[in-house]
Amino acid sequence: MVDINKKEKIIHAAVQVFQEKGIEKTKISDIVKLAGIAQGTFYLYFPSKLSVMPAIAEVMVEKIMVEVKNEVDDNASISIQLSQIVNAIFRVTKDYREVLALIYAGLSTDDNLKKWETIYDAFYSWMSEFLTTAKLNGKIRSSVQPERTSKLMIAFIEAAAEQIYLYDAVNDEEEKMQKMELMMFLEHALGIQK
Secondary structure: OHHHHHHHHHHHHHHHHHHHHOEEEOHHHHHHHHHHHHHHHHHHOOOOOHHHHHHHHHHHHHHHHHHHHHHHHOOOOOOHHHHHHHHHHHHHHHHHHHHHHHHHHHOOOOOOHHHHHHHHHHHHHHHHHHHHHHHOOOOOOOOOOOHHHHHHHHHHHHHHHHHHHOOOOOOOOHHHHHHHHHHHHHHHHHHHOO
16 A cells, blocks of 8 residues: 655655755655655655656645635635636745746656646636636626636736746736736636626
């Protein structure tokens, strides 16, 4: 039987070691030492150090989903709900910017990039349901295709947050302006009437 705690220890240790040493310089021995497990145990879960990246990405997507679900007020207007989704994604991106940068670097160096869509399936599904409900309630334009739009929205919101926190210097005014422009774009794209 596989011990989930050991897998979680490996994932958390990998994040820490990747952050400290970088992906290239990290050795599996560094990860297992920090995790407090035998090297053979690592290979029960992951065939290589880069194969840990999708598991780290899964943890981050779960964090984003938890934040979004906790943030969104079901009784609020669609504009406020969108703002809550944007705020949650921006907050997680800001709080975990180093981890996200590692994930992108790690996923792009291996065949793991193909797993990206699967990692996001639950989030896409949630967003699709959110859009379907809004569409059925006449809150967004009737021509919105929830499944396709959910992927575009998540990608667009994350890209806007990453532009602020991963590529640019973090600046409160720039963050505020980015969110405002993003909200205007989303409201227009979804056909939200104020």
